[in-house]
Amino acid sequence: xxxxxxxxxxxHVETIIREARSLKSKNASSKPGKGKTLGMLFFNNSLxxxxxxxxxxxxxxxxxxxxxxxxxxWALEFEDGAVMNSDKAEHIKEAAAVLSQYCDIIAxxxxxxxxxxxxxxxEHVLNSFKKYASVPIVNLESATGHPLQxxxxxxxxxxxxxxxxxKVVLSWAPHPKALPQSVPNSFAEIMQRLDVDFVITNPEGYxxxxxxxxxxxxxxxxxKAFKDADFVYVKNWSSYExxxxxxxxxxxxxxxxxxxxxxxxxxxxxxxxxxxxxxxSDDVLDSENSIVIHQANNRTFATQAVLKRILECSK
Ligand code: CP
Numbered sequence: 504x505x506x507x508x509x510x511x512x513x514x515h516v517e518t519i520i521r522e523a524r525s526l527k528s529k530n531a532s533s534k535p536g537k538g539k540t541l542g543m544l545f546f547n548n549s550l551x552x553x554x555x556x557x558x559x560x561x562x563x564x565x566x567x568x569x570x571x572x573x574x575x576x577w578a579l580e581f582e583d584g585a586v587m588n589s590d591k592a593e594h595i596k597e598a599a600a601v602l603s604q605y606c607d608i609i610a611x612x613x614x615x616x617x618x619x620x621x622x623x624x625x626e627h628v629l630n631s632f633k634k635y636a637s638v639p640i641v642n643l644e645s646a647t648g649h650p651l652q653x654x655x656x657x658x659x660x661x662x663x664x665x666x667x668x669x670k671v672v673l674s675w676a677p678h679p680k681a682l683p684q685s686v687p688n689s690f691a692e693i694m695q696r697l698d699v700d701f702v703i704t705n706p707e708g709y710x711x712x713x714x715x716x717x718x719x720x721x722x723x724x725x726x727k728a729f730k731d732a733d734f735v736y737v738k739n740w741s742s743y744e745x746x747x748x749x750x751x752x753x754x755x756x757x758x759x760x761x762x763x764x765x766x767x768x769x770x771x772x773x774x775x776x777x778x779x780x781x782x783x784s785d786d787v788l789d790s791e792n793s794i795v796i797h798q799a800n801n802r803t804f805a806t807q808a809v810l811k812r813i814l815e816c817s818k
Contacts, residue, residue: 504586504812508629508639510650510689516696520658521659523808525754526562527801534564541565542606544611551775552643552651556610562807563814568606581631599635608639609815615646615683617747623647639813641739644685652774653689654805659798660734663770667753668700669733670767674725675705675780676756676782678739681749686774687740688715695719703726705740706752712743714793725756736772737783759784763792770794 504512513519541560545553557567570576579598580591587594602609613628618656623646633640654803660671671694675686688701691711694701704722705713722728729735737758757780765768771792777783787793 506639510692524775526807527804534562536565539565539747541567541609542610543569543610546573556806558803560808585628587726596635603637610641610643612643648689648726649685651692655801658801666733669674671734673736676737681741682739684740700749708750730765732769735771738762743758745789760786
């Protein structure tokens, strides 16, 4: 694996899940990262990604440098040929080249603006780092995807699964702010690569991009979708059709215990952070149905497996 920018950088999902689970089961791991440095750049806030990635890198023996690029760095220009006479002080060409001398892997978090669909879908921040850096790039959540989270989610489902072919439902839930489609996009993509009965449920107007749904059943009735579900993955996202907008929804889509009644005592997942009693109710988050804390723990081992592969590939 040269980079981890999208899920297509993983050739066999099952193999990397096995590797992550094996790393989790071993307390003392080998140190293929000894003498190497991971540089992490955050253009947006984070708790789990920042700390689990640092932990994963250190478990592999790496040194870690972290920068809040939005607050502490120079404002970056990403346009080729730009006349930089405004607020942007440094071009990505120099920034990526310089960072490549300090770091052996560069990891970047850069959310979408949710105003210009074409610009967001071009993944200009991640792709500019890929273009101008001479070291591997890891996606810590970008405009359209969160592949480290998706790998974590797949590991977690495997750990808790008891069914031969589990029913997994990705459910939209309300949120006061316009959120990216990155997490549901990557979750939908990875579920299509596993042997699961995968259903997406969301209100009209919130269908994910056609190339993400890719023929997956979308059920606009949440109760129908939840019937016999083994796993319910809850997440808000803003509209793709009415790009980046929060639409009016008449029905209550908050996931509570009453909604879980028709499931197969479903395990409930969320990438976190979660707004209690808006996205998921207390009676679910505080119950045995919730596996969100276990899920967050798996971020470390998913990232460890990814970084290990990149280190092995760049030897
Ligand atoms: N799930 C996730 O990426 O969490 P953070 O935004 O806190 O990193």
